């Protein structure tokens with residue numbers, strides 16, 4: 001597909017490109033295996049000498065079509081789907097870090113990622129220093145160690161809604177010879193394309209806005225192709241020295257700019273197997289076809305709801321970067337001039353207990369773990385997603401104990417506001 005198409009056209013037209021007589025709609029290749037004419041053809045695939053499908057754990061045509069649509073939306077050169085956003089973030093780091101390595105991560109991130117990086121990966125010998133994304137560049141640079149291999153952050157953090165100064169983070173990472181990995185889940189490439197600001201790798205929980213209908217868990221990793229692994233050969237031996245499990249092949253030599261995704265597919269997916277099911281990829285593709293219509297409506301509704309809440313006497317505070325009063329408004333205008341996302345957060349006067357009472361009064365907005373889909377939903381992170389954290393860790397992660405995460409859907413904004421009004425009246 002021509003790289004000149006605009007995002008709206010990419011959402012609809014990219015990915016699956018049928019030939020003569022083939023299905024117009026992306027088919028679900030519900031097959032674990034793929035047939036070849038002779039033994040040598042198959043052998044060459046195993047040596048990575050030829051490109052082709054042989055086993056769905058590594059690659060599947062349905063998944064690849066959807067990955068290529070997301071890659072085009074982000075302006076990258078290669079991409080892959082994973083079974084979840086968790087798998088995407090794990091693979092993105094594990095593809096370049098091994099036991100004994102270290103990376104730097106914003107402390108304002110999704111709770112699941114915080115647990116993965118801070119606890120589980122630590123057990124694998126990969127350590128992570130969490131830094132305040134608003135800290136000075138000097139403070140962030142002080143966290144670098146000789147074994148630091150990456151910097152990781154979210155475009156808009158879930159649920160603290162910190163807007164990242166992507167350009168500043170890219171400069172810091174590159175000054176130290178490591179890539180910047182950005183989880184772009186909340187902004188989506190409709191509102192922000194981190195590669196344009198210097199990020200090297202982008203990850204997604206496609207479970208959120210991309211799917212958009214709360215139907216299927218999934219993830220994606222996209223590579224800009226801009227990071228020169230060979231220029232930092234000693235730092236990234238996984239990409240720049242022979243892989244014994246592929247007869248001594250060197251990914252960065254053999255695949256050049258495509259090395260990162262090739263390695264994550266041929267090695268990590270082969271060995272760890274967090275593949276997205278083709279059925280889920282199909283559903284994700286249906287979601288992607290309307291992403292460009294849904295995101296502006298999410299943003300428009302979220303702005304109306306946060307303006308309403310900001311004026312309400314029972315509301316202690318509202319956090320939404322779309323609000324002029326917001327700390328991150330200027331950064332949001334720079335990186336996301338068309339809007340940020342549909343997720344807002346707020347606290348009520350009276351604190352944690354009142355917040356919980358209020359949530360129980362809501363009728364339209366459902367209490368669900370999910371966030372960022374077509375239906376308005378609500379969650380109290382301190383009681384739910386971030387339950388494992390101490391109050392101290394919560395505050396450090398920008399998640400006040402009274403914080404209500406409100407994911408504004410694409411219903412009529414007046415109906416969402418009426419629901420909030422009746423719940424506020426009841427407390």
Ligand SMILES: *Cc1c(COP(=O)(O)O)cnc(C)c1O
Pocket residue numbers: 084085086087089110112113154158183185186204205206207208217218219
């Ligand atoms: C939900 C989420 C994840 C994890 O994704 P899953 O698809 O639930 O595994 C990662 N990052 C962000 C920003 C998220 O919101």
